[in-house]
Amino acid sequence: MKEAVHIGKNPSAEPDLQDLMGSVALGDQQAFAGLYDVVAGPVIGVVRGVLRDQAQSEEVAQEVLVEVWRSAARYRRERGSVINWVLTLAHQRAVDRVRSVEASAAREHRAALLDHAPEYDEVTEQVEARLEREQVRRCLRTLTELQRQSVTLAYYRGLTYREVAESLALPLGTVKTRLRDGLIRLRDCLGVTA
Amino acid sequence: MSTVDLHTLTGAYALHALSDEERGAFERHAADCEACAREALELSETAARLGLAVSVSSPSALKSRVMRRITAVRQDSPRVVPLTRPPGGGIRARRLSRWALAACVAGVAAFGGTTVWQYERAQDASEQARRSERRTDAIAAVLAASDARTAGAELAGGARGTVVVSKSRDEAVFIASGMAAPPSGKVYQLWFDDGGTMRSAGLMDSHRTAEAVLLEGAVDGASGMGITVEPAGGSAEPTSDPVALMTFPA
Numbered sequence: 001m002k003e004a005v006h007i008g009k010n011p012s013a014e015p016d017l018q019d020l021m022g023s024v025a026l027g028d029q030q031a032f033a034g035l036y037d038v039v040a041g042p043v044i045g046v047v048r049g050v051l052r053d054q055a056q057s058e059e060v061a062q063e064v065l066v067e068v069w070r071s072a073a074r075y076r077r078e079r080g081s082v083i084n085w086v087l088t089l090a091h092q093r094a095v096d097r098v099r100s101v102e103a104s105a106a107r108e109h110r111a112a113l114l115d116h117a118p119e120y121d122e123v124t125e126q127v128e129a130r131l132e133r134e135q136v137r138r139c140l141r142t143l144t145e146l147q148r149q150s151v152t153l154a155y156y157r158g159l160t161y162r163e164v165a166e167s168l169a170l171p172l173g174t175v176k177t178r179l180r181d182g183l184i185r186l187r188d189c190l191g192v193t194a
Numbered sequence: 195m196s197t198v199d200l201h202t203l204t205g206a207y208a209l210h211a212l213s214d215e216e217r218g219a220f221e222r223h224a225a226d227c228e229a230c231a232r233e234a235l236e237l238s239e240t241a242a243r244l245g246l247a248v249s250v251s252s253p254s255a256l257k258s259r260v261m262r263r264i265t266a267v268r269q270d271s272p273r274v275v276p277l278t279r280p281p282g283g284g285i286r287a288r289r290l291s292r293w294a295l296a297a298c299v300a301g302v303a304a305f306g307g308t309t310v311w312q313y314e315r316a317q318d319a320s321e322q323a324r325r326s327e328r329r330t331d332a333i334a335a336v337l338a339a340s341d342a343r344t345a346g347a348e349l350a351g352g353a354r355g356t357v358v359v360s361k362s363r364d365e366a367v368f369i370a371s372g373m374a375a376p377p378s379g380k381v382y383q384l385w386f387d388d389g390g391t392m393r394s395a396g397l398m399d400s401h402r403t404a405e406a407v408l409l410e411g412a413v414d415g416a417s418g419m420g421i422t423v424e425p426a427g428g429s430a431e432p433t434s435d436p437v438a439l440m441t442f443p444a
């Protein structure tokens with residue numbers, strides 16, 4: 001016999017994320033457990049990509065997830081999707097951590113990292129969201145090499161556009177443009193509209 | 195920085211690739227520039243898709259820790275949140291409405307992937323995993339098809355259904371979220387709608403309220419699909435009125 005598989009604790013109540021957020025904002029811990037199941041995987045993936053350190057990644061991911069609980073009432077749907085709100089927080093916190101560490105000490109380590117542009121496959125080594133990954137992979141292939149490198153260095157490694165320019169030996173203006181037109185091409189390929 | 199320069203910062207802003215000063219300058223600009231605010235939001239949503247693509251399985255110990263932590267964390271009160279934009283607090287833009295599919299797929303992907311397998315304790319878990327993986331591959335192929343078309347519908351009881359059809363593959367995927375469990379001893383059966391004649395397209399897993407299913411068989415010109423409640427094992431033809439009917443996207 002196969003065990004019943006449920007989303008969260010209550011299989012008959014998997015509402016959409018907007019509704020979950022509404023309940024979370026009102027202090028519903030069970031709703032938060034449901035939201036957690038959807039967002040934790042991407043949060044950890046994003047944070048780990050930027051921090052490249054297991055222990056630090058878990059610590060930051062935990063901070064982010066607790067912050068989602070704490071500040072759920074600040075979420076406004078007119079400012080975008082729930083997943084975007086959560087992942088924006090995750091990416092920002094990971095980047096903040098990297099940059100604060102950087103400011104205090106590890107410049108050399110960082111510079112070593114810059115020598116080596118990550119391959120998308122390397123970033124997605126342990127990815128399990130297969131469906132999303134297929135779509136994103138297909139769309140990343142439609143970018144030019146410079147667009148793809150700029151976007152992935154900035155997002156998956158958390159580099160500033162100045163650091164991207166440095167590591168790819170490109171003028172600042174070029175990188176700004178590549179980040180923008182690369183994301184626009186991705187947006188259109190993925191069918192993201194506002 | 196000139197206004198022209200600021201317009202080009204939407205991408206770097208969405209990727210958190212600006213310095214603090216530049217970010218502040220961009221946000222001040224975007225507060226009055228609808229085009230930039232909108233583009234920044236769209237590109238931010240796009241970046242979130244990059245994030246979804248690197249999802250990993252979350253360690254169960256982390257979930258326990260987080261669930262314990264939140265019991266001791268006081269939440270921000272909705273009442274103290276200003277209704278207008280707080281200084282430096284990001285960008286407003288018009289409501290996004292097209293989240294449906296991505297959210298569905300994200301939830302289902304996370305769920306239909308390893309999470310399910312972790313809970314399967316059956317002896318043939320690996321064979322199940324292989325079968326499940328082949329199904330997932332087939333589903334992914336439909337979703338990633340260049341001619342994939344999507345239609346969504348609200349179903350009974352607040353559930354949501356999304357159907358994705360690829361003409362070139364002649365296949366369709368149905369994605370459900372929030373469906374009530376079928377009555378005991380019953381299953382949801384999927385049907386292709388051939389101009390009013392129903393052709394079986396397989397069963398849904400009755401244990402799951404969110405699921406992506408590859409419809410069994412070729413679309414073969416079907417105009418839509420339906421769902422009925424049938425006795426366990428399914429029926430040769432529908433024995434009850436459909437609980438949902440959806441028209442395929444043109």
Ligand SMILES: [Zn+2]
Nearest residue numbers: 201227229230
């Ligand atoms: Zn502007």
